[in-house]
Every structure is written in C-alpha cells, then in structure tokens.
Amino acid sequence: LDFCVILWSFRVFLWLVCVFLGSFCVCACCQLLIYIYIYIYSTYTFCVFWLFVCFLSHFDNFIPAVWVFSLSFCVFFGLCDVCVISRCVQGFAAELSEEVKTLGIPSEVIDMKDYDPDDQLADECTSRTVCVFIVATYTDGRPTENAQWFCKWLEEASTDFRYGKTYLKGLRYAVLGLGNSAYVGHYNTVGKNVDKWLWMLSGVRIMTRGEGDCNVVKSRNGSVQDDFLAWKAHFLRRLQALARGDSGSRSSKSSCMKTDGADHEGEEPTLTNHSSEEELMETSSDEEQSDERTSGSVVDVEDLGNLMDSVKKSKVPETHVSVIQKVSSILLLFRKRKLWILYPRVCLRNMYSRVKSLFAGYKLIGSHSGVKLCRWTKSMLRGRGGCYKHTFYGIESHRCMETTPSLACANKCVFCWRHHTNPVGTEWLWKMDPAEKILEEAMEKHQNMIRQFKGVPGVLPERYQEGLAIKHCALSLVGEPIMYPEINTFLRLLHSQRISSFLVTNAQFPQEIRNLVPVTQLYVSVDASTKDSLKKIDRPLFKDFWPRFLDSLRALGEKRQRTVYRLTLVKAWNVEEMQSYSELIALGQPDFIEVKGVTYCGESSASTLTMANVPWHQEVVAFVRQLADMLPQYEIACEHEHSNCLLIAHTKFKVDGEWRTWIDYERFQELVEAHEASGGTRSFSALDYMSQTPHWALFGAQEQGFDPADTRFQRRNKTKDVSGC
Incomplete structure (x- = not known):
C-alpha cells in the first residue's frame, strides 16, 4: 500500500519519464530506419543481393552474357620523383603489362603526364580496349605530380554539361589506388575519385576498385606489394573472362590509343551506366573472389533494364520474371523519388x-x-x-x-x-x-x-x-x-x-x-x-x-x-x-x-x-x-x-x-x-x-570565323559542340 502511495505521489514525474523514454525510442527507431534506407539506397546492396543470391539459387541460366570482343590493354600510371608510393606505381604498371602480354593481349604502359585525355580518352570508348588506372594518393589527398592534370581534367569533365553524362560510354576500366591508411582523412582519395569520375561519365567498371595499403599493420594482405599481387590475380581472371568469347583474332595494334574496333562493330552488348547524384558504390575485393561465371556481377539500378532483357531471352519461368519485374520497378521508383524528406538538410543564409x-x-x-x-x-x-x-x-x-x-x-x-x-x-x-x-x-x-x-x-x-x-x-x-x-x-x-x-x-x-x-x-x-x-x-x-x-x-x-x-x-x-x-x-x-x-x-x-x-x-x-x-x-x-x-x-x-x-x-x-x-x-x-x-x-569567309593562325580540332565520334561562352 505504501508503495502504491509513493507511485501515486510521483505520478507526474513517472509520466514525464515514460514520455521522454518513449520519444527517445521513437526517434532512435526513425534514425535507424533512415540510416538503413540511405545504406540500401546508396549502395544498391539490396538489389544486388536479392537478385543474384535468391535467383541464382533457383536456375543456372540467369547469367548476363559475357562481353565478346577482341581486347587490347593499356595501363595508366602517375608518379612523383620524391614519392615512395609512386615508385611502386610504375613498377606495378610494368609488371601488370607484362602479365597481360603473356595472355596474348597487346598491352601498353602510359605515363599520365604524356597523355592528353581531352584528345585521346574518348577514343578508348570505340576501341576494344581495357584501361587500367594505377594511381597513388600523395600529400593531403592530392594526386602525384604526373597525374595532376589528368585528374583535374577528369574532375571537370565529370561535372561539365558540355561533355555530357555519356562522354565515356563504352570505356571499360579498372582502378587500383595506392595509399597509406595511417592518413585516415586522405586514404586512397585519388583512386576513389578517379573511379567515381570515370563512372559519372558512363565508363563501365570491369571489376571493383582495388586498394593497396602501404601501412603493413592494416594492409589486407600484409604489404602493398601483396595487395597488388592479390588484385592482379583477380584482375587477370576477370580479363580472361572478358576475352573468353573471342573468335581468336586479336587486335594487332598495341597502342591503346590507336586500336581499331571497326571490324568488331556490333559484337558488344549495350551496357548503360548513367551517372547520378548518389555516392559511388563501394565494395571490397573480397566480394568478387567468387567464380567469374557471373560476368558483370555488380549491377547498378540503372542497368536493370538490360538485365531484364537478358532474363526474358533466357529460359526462365514466367513466375520468376514477374517477380524480377516487380522488384526492379520498385527499386527504380525508389531511386527516382529519392525521398528527400528523409535527409537532414541545413539551410544557410550565406x-x-x-x-x-x-x-x-x-x-x-x-x-x-x-x-x-x-x-x-x-x-x-x-x-x-x-x-x-x-x-x-x-x-x-x-x-x-x-x-x-x-x-x-x-x-x-x-x-x-x-x-x-x-x-x-x-x-x-x-x-x-x-x-x-x-x-x-x-x-x-x-x-x-x-x-x-x-x-x-x-x-x-x-x-x-x-x-x-x-x-x-x-x-x-x-x-x-x-x-x-x-x-x-x-x-x-x-x-x-x-x-x-x-x-x-x-x-x-x-x-x-x-x-x-x-x-x-x-x-x-x-x-x-x-x-x-x-x-x-x-x-x-x-x-x-x-x-x-x-x-x-x-x-x-x-x-x-x-x-x-x-x-x-x-x-x-x-x-x-x-x-x-x-x-x-x-x-x-x-x-x-x-x-x-x-x-x-x-x-x-x-x-x-x-x-x-x-x-x-x-x-x-x-x-x-x-x-x-x-x-x-x-x-x-x-x-x-x-x-x-x-x-x-x-x-x-x-x-x-x-x-x-x-x-x-x-x-x-x-x-x-x-x-x-x-x-x-x-x-x-x-x-x-x-x-x-x-x-x-567576316560573314561569308571560308574560315567561318576560325582564326587561321590556330589549328582546327574536332573530337572524333562525338556530337558536334555548339557551345559558346
């Protein structure tokens, strides 16, 4: 009885405590839901996991077609005279190139300082070339000296409407970033950015970005050299998978800038990878150590349309196709609406x-x-x-x-x-x-x-x-x-x-x-x-x-x-x-x-x-x-x-x-x-x-306003630029 009296006397206080705890729990649950939503939305984990785990377990022919084309190969690297990591970059690039040549694939190593992306990078989209970018992160998260211009151009192109979201559509690439995880705020910044910018321009990754860590304590394989060897083995398997459907006639040109893909026109399937406002998907290399039979295992939401075409052409039960269509439509709707109200926003007057x-x-x-x-x-x-x-x-x-x-x-x-x-x-x-x-x-x-x-x-x-x-x-x-x-x-x-x-x-x-x-x-x-x-x-x-x-x-x-x-x-x-x-x-x-x-x-x-x-x-x-x-x-x-x-x-x-x-x-x-x-x-x-x-x-002149003291330049295989200033 005394206990009940005490509770009654403190009833207001207890009520306030309950309200506070209840409100706290509701807020915590809402915040947790927001984080879950952002995680699923930004990485498309749900999409990849659900489609490839659930459905691959039911039938074997739900596998996107392997790209079929004659390959050539080039490795881009950037280095600095005083940077220890960048010396590894050059060695890794040369080693990878030699390994690729043993597969019978023409290969070339290119210093980024000697490469003009404004002139040449778009050409890689029409050639049958796989481009690998090995880049190191230097002081304060900046690129090394030789890679500075390439990275600056790539960053500007990825946000410049004059190039467009599909400027590098058809470019097949892989990125290996080298850095030191002891520098927490800048670890592998350059590699992440290069991967993101190429993706924003509709480049197609042939595999997830690799990372080499000079910090032996935290390196996944014990050293940056071992990280490279593990990544290289995985990359070579991926490269062989891409070339598996080749008819046997490989390009005779070794230069990645001059490979002619005209003879193979129409052989490659269309793979779209539109840029968006979301963060680039990041996954670890461990996620791709499985058998290479699932070509293109990383699928963005934007690629579901192409994936659906593959499903319809394969012998898949109609019930499975119906479920896939429903899931893909829900995910696409989820992406387009973005549900901005869930994101915390801060309005600044400045x-x-x-x-x-x-x-x-x-x-x-x-x-x-x-x-x-x-x-x-x-x-x-x-x-x-x-x-x-x-x-x-x-x-x-x-x-x-x-x-x-x-x-x-x-x-x-x-x-x-x-x-x-x-x-x-x-x-x-x-x-x-x-x-x-x-x-x-x-x-x-x-x-x-x-x-x-x-x-x-x-x-x-x-x-x-x-x-x-x-x-x-x-x-x-x-x-x-x-x-x-x-x-x-x-x-x-x-x-x-x-x-x-x-x-x-x-x-x-x-x-x-x-x-x-x-x-x-x-x-x-x-x-x-x-x-x-x-x-x-x-x-x-x-x-x-x-x-x-x-x-x-x-x-x-x-x-x-x-x-x-x-x-x-x-x-x-x-x-x-x-x-x-x-x-x-x-x-x-x-x-x-x-x-x-x-x-x-x-x-x-x-x-x-x-x-x-x-x-x-x-x-x-x-x-x-x-x-x-x-x-x-x-x-x-x-x-x-x-x-x-x-x-x-x-x-x-x-x-x-x-x-x-x-x-x-x-x-x-x-x-x-x-x-x-x-x-x-x-x-x-x-x-x-x-x-x-x-x-x-003057109007009517043959030059049409172009100064003859300069040299006329027009990008190949791109739409005409009619922009001014």
Missing part, C-alpha cells in the same frame, strides 16, 4: 555556403563572387581557336578572365546552364565584399588555374606565358553582375589594371545601367521580344519585369560606348517574333546584335529544353538574314560557326567598305584614363576605339 557544393569547377570568392576558367581559354592555350569574342571583337581568349561579383540573378531562364543552382533575388541581400578583395582574389585564382596548364600536352609555351597576364574580363559567368552595389568601383579597378571589361546584364535593372561608368562593351540579354514570351523564357522574379525590360533597353541607348543586344534563339520558343525583335532594336539602337543558338545544357528538372530546341547553324543564319533585312541601318558582319553565332553590326562601323568591329584595347584604356582624370567631363564614343576586322572573321 550565399557562399549555399553554392559551395553546387558550382563544380568554380573558384568561389568571399561570400557572393566566383571565377571559372572558360573552355575557350583552354582551347586557345593549345592553339585550337578562340571564342566568338575573339572573332567578333579581337579579344585574346587565353588572356580572358571569366568572373562575376554576384552569383545571384533576378531571372530563372529556361536555358540557364547552371540549372538554377545559383541564388536568385530582386535586391542585394548578402554580406558585401569589397571590390578590391574580389578583383585581387579573382586574378590570383585565375592565374593559379592557368598555372596548372604548365607542361600539359599540347599547351603552347608562348600562349601559357601570355595567359598569365590577364587582358580581358568577361563579367558574364553567371548571375547578375550589375546587382553588386560596388560594380562601378570594380570596373574602375579593372581599367586601372588595363583590363578590358565585357559586362552582361539581363535587362531588369535600368537605373543601374544608367549609373554605370564607361565599360569596354555593355551587353543586354534580349531573350524574347514580347511580354508573354519573355515571361515564359526568362521567368523573371520582378512583377513589373516588362516595363523594367523596356526601360533597360532605353537606358542602353543612352550609352555612348559600345552596346550589344544578345539574342538567344530557342527553337519553338522565340524564333517567330521577327517584327517584335526589330521594334526592340529600334528602341535601344545597339551598336551590335549577337544572335546565337541556345546551347543544350543537359537534362534538368528545372528546364524542359531538349536537343530539339537547339537550332542548326543554317537555321540561325536564315533567322539573321531575315532580321537584318528588316533593319535599314544594320548588316551581317561576322560569323563564328563553332559557337553557332552571328554578329549584326550598325553600318557606322563599316568605314570605306570595311568592317571595324574589332576593338583597339590600348586606345580604350587611354580614353578611360582621360575620362577619369577629367572627373567624367571628357567623354568618348564607340567610334573612338574601333579597329579593322580581319577577313577570316
């Missing part, structure tokens, strides 16, 4: 934190700025031609810095090449960094990116030296640079460094346009010619976007320096509004009109554009001809066929029958200095710093 993980390849500056190396900068460093600005206005693409002081934008354009991962807003909401800091860090980061090209195959030494001296700045990277409150200070700092300025705005800030100091060239993006189409294409945030748009064009017409309308053609969206475009041109009276076909930026949930919306170059030319015929004071001046872009120029730039669309940059700097020295009273116009356009840049 713009830098928000975009840090989203802008692959960007060098972020402070809290709201960024710089990135343009693809045309890389191209011109190799003497392969510059961007359309080189053709139209004479900039040196390898000396151009592409940056922005504001990653935020007031539009959400359907063709945005950042897929709307950047912040948006109608006013400045972020902690502002000083213009001096932004420019200093932008130049430093840009020059550091240029320095990474030192010694890269194909880079011209004289272009490399010139590239370190920045001469032009394209404020068109992403976002709306004119939103930055200190944009005029930033422009003055550029000019004080004798750097020309190319500023792009989306025509939503008319007052800021009027307040701008003189720039080398001022752009306004005119993506549509009517209110409805502008709303549909640009999706502006301002409710009064149309009055702002028209007022911005009027403000542009008040400027005395060079002004440009930038028209982006999107087939089936804005190519039928010819008369409306001519009216907008009459409103702003720009010096130049750039007309460019939209660039396809890949699939995105934020955009419905497809390749069908990308106009062919001849379609852009036809549009420009019609538009120029409606403009009495304008004519077609220049063409850059590679960028799918043409330039319409005001006839005032046609002096004595010769076009002068190029810019005298030194003269511009002199005029700006005089303008600043006079306190703004001494003005100048676009005609004061124009220069003659070379014949190869």
